[in-house]
Amino acid sequence: MKTILVTGSNGQVGNELKVYSNQVPNYNFIFLDRELLDIAEEGALSEFISKNQIESEIIAVINAAAYTAVDLAEKEEALAYAVNTLGPYYLAKETKKLGIKFVHISTDYVFDGKNWLPYLETDVKNPLSVYGKTKSKGEDLVMQEDADAIIIRTSWVYSKFGKNFFKTIAKLGREKKQLNVVDDQIGTPTWAGDIARASFLAAISKQKGIYHFTNEGIASWYDFAFEIIKEYGLSCSVIPVSTKDYGGSLVDRPHYSVLNKQKFFKDFEFEKFHWRTRLSQLVLDSAVL
Numbered sequence: 001m002k003t004i005l006v007t008g009s010n011g012q013v014g015n016e017l018k019v020y021s022n023q024v025p026n027y028n029f030i031f032l033d034r035e036l037l038d039i040a041e042e043g044a045l046s047e048f049i050s051k052n053q054i055e056s057e058i059i060a061v062i063n064a065a066a067y068t069a070v071d072l073a074e075k076e077e078a079l080a081y082a083v084n085t086l087g088p089y090y091l092a093k094e095t096k097k098l099g100i101k102f103v104h105i106s107t108d109y110v111f112d113g114k115n116w117l118p119y120l121e122t123d124v125k126n127p128l129s130v131y132g133k134t135k136s137k138g139e140d141l142v143m144q145e146d147a148d149a150i151i152i153r154t155s156w157v158y159s160k161f162g163k164n165f166f167k168t169i170a171k172l173g174r175e176k177k178q179l180n181v182v183d184d185q186i187g188t189p190t191w192a193g194d195i196a197r198a199s200f201l202a203a204i205s206k207q208k209g210i211y212h213f214t215n216e217g218i219a220s221w222y223d224f225a226f227e228i229i230k231e232y233g234l235s236c237s238v239i240p241v242s243t244k245d246y247g248g249s250l251v252d253r254p255h256y257s258v259l260n261k262q263k264f265f266k267d268f269e270f271e272k273f274h275w276r277t278r279l280s281q282l283v284l285d286s287a288v289l
Contacts, residue, residue, distance in 0.1 A: 008065030039087035113254020
């Protein structure tokens with residue numbers, strides 16, 4: 001049986017891969033958290049494989065591990081660098097040496113958000129934050145080390161797992177009468193379950209290089225919050241505010257980070273879903289709140 005190793009198994013994409021793995025016959029998944037495999041330690045992957053004497057054929061590693069605390073990264077730059085830059089680099093070195101596929105999940109934050117057209121994979125990167133810079137450098141080192149790897153950039157990830165905007169708004173919408181939400185940052189909310197499926201398809205493919213993947217449509221954070229409140233039928237009012245007036249953040253965030261996904265849908269068979277459709281489906285999951 002073919003085996004796929006998944007790092008960052010306790011994150012949103014990692015947890016959704018656990019769910020999705022039950023729907024995939026003929027593949028064995030091994031899910032690794034930081035205690036089992038610290039990607040920031042060089043040689044950790046090879047040591048894990050050797051130590052555990054994995055008998056089935058390992059065909060790919062999906063790296064869903066990341067330091068994603070955007071504001072906190074400004075104060076914890078060394079940790080963000082270790083996880084977002086060194087981790088992917090070490091994994092790429094080892095997967096290349098072992099002759100197995102490497103799929104790395106990256107972010108829209110590698111761009112500065114000054115475009116007003118969806119970003120192509122080939123557009124010049126210019127990250128604004130420590131988080132974006134460490135992810136961008138991680139991409140560079142991965143492609144430098146393993147030209148056969150796949151990088152999937154995505155954006156505004158949400159799910160029923162972990163901490164994310166969707167769960168925060170759903171919680172606050174039950175507790176407060178009014179929420180102020182930024183309306184001048186534009187992107188695409190993307191369900192982690194679809195990213196999980198996209199990463200699996202990448203792992204078993206012969207493709208290589210950088211791909212953009214998100215759900216369909218665009219939204220501001222205000223639009224996203226408004227739809228969450230509406231889907232749950234909550235009485236909380238959502239008030240649009242500018243980033244400048246909202247304040248409270250240490251980080252300049254991209255004002256426009258919509259990603260052009262044509263390359264991904266050209267090379268992979270994958271049904272397109274609008275972000276509102278996926279949000280409605282997730283709200284129906286009684287386990288969310």
